Amino acid sequence: MRVLLTGFEPFGSLDTNVSWEVAKRVAEMSLGAVDLAIEQMPVSFGRVAEVLRDAVGRHNPDIILSLGQSGSGDSVKLERVALNMMDSKMGDNDGYTPDEKPIDRAGDAALFTSLPIKSLRSAIEAKDINSVISNSAGLYVCNRLYYEALRLEREKPGLRALFIHLPYYAGQRGVAEDKRTMPLTSLTDAVITIIQTLY
Numbered sequence: 001m002r003v004l005l006t007g008f009e010p011f012g013s014l015d016t017n018v019s020w021e022v023a024k025r026v027a028e029m030s031l032g033a034v035d036l037a038i039e040q041m042p043v044s045f046g047r048v049a050e051v052l053r054d055a056v057g058r059h060n061p062d063i064i065l066s067l068g069q070s071g072s073g074d075s076v077k078l079e080r081v082a083l084n085m086m087d088s089k090m091g092d093n094d095g096y097t098p099d100e101k102p103i104d105r106a107g108d109a110a111l112f113t114s115l116p117i118k119s120l121r122s123a124i125e126a127k128d129i130n131s132v133i134s135n136s137a138g139l140y141v142c143n144r145l146y147y148e149a150l151r152l153e154r155e156k157p158g159l160r161a162l163f164i165h166l167p168y169y170a171g172q173r174g175v176a177e178d179k180r181t182m183p184l185t186s187l188t189d190a191v192i193t194i195i196q197t198l199y
């Protein structure tokens, strides 16, 4: 099984992104017969789709597992759906601030993953790692990436995609003290568990 694991570059006021820290750690683990590639994605509405497509072209994965950082909550969020909309006041790393812009005027309003997210969640919970199923990945760049990954799922038979939002990790530089966090080891373990459950 070939897995393309993606994480994002830092954005906003932080100089690290939990998603990339976790991707790097998963890549250091031995995952048996799983052929794993990791790629960093830009926090750019305009560039992220092309960067993902290029990575899929090079690695030809069976699974795209995409990770992103979510500042709210203290659980691993398995995202069910990507919406055909972009909206951000803060702007992306290119300074683009879309105001309720469709990703694709002719595209589906929403795309759903075909992966079994309920059983994946149970597998994570069995390891005592907090996890929820989320019905919105937001309208920022993570959702833009997920929409593209799910379009690829429809274009390429055999390819399936899942997006996972991770909370800040304990000790992450620059994160306010009142923010909830999880240990980096638990977040890494959650992603490994998902890969092993899919295999």
Ligand code: PCA
Pocket: 008, 011, 017, 019, 043, 067, 068, 069, 070, 137, 138, 139, 140, 141, 142, 143
């Ligand atoms: N989180 C952002 C984009 C990059 C990331 O790690 C999001 O939730 O859209």
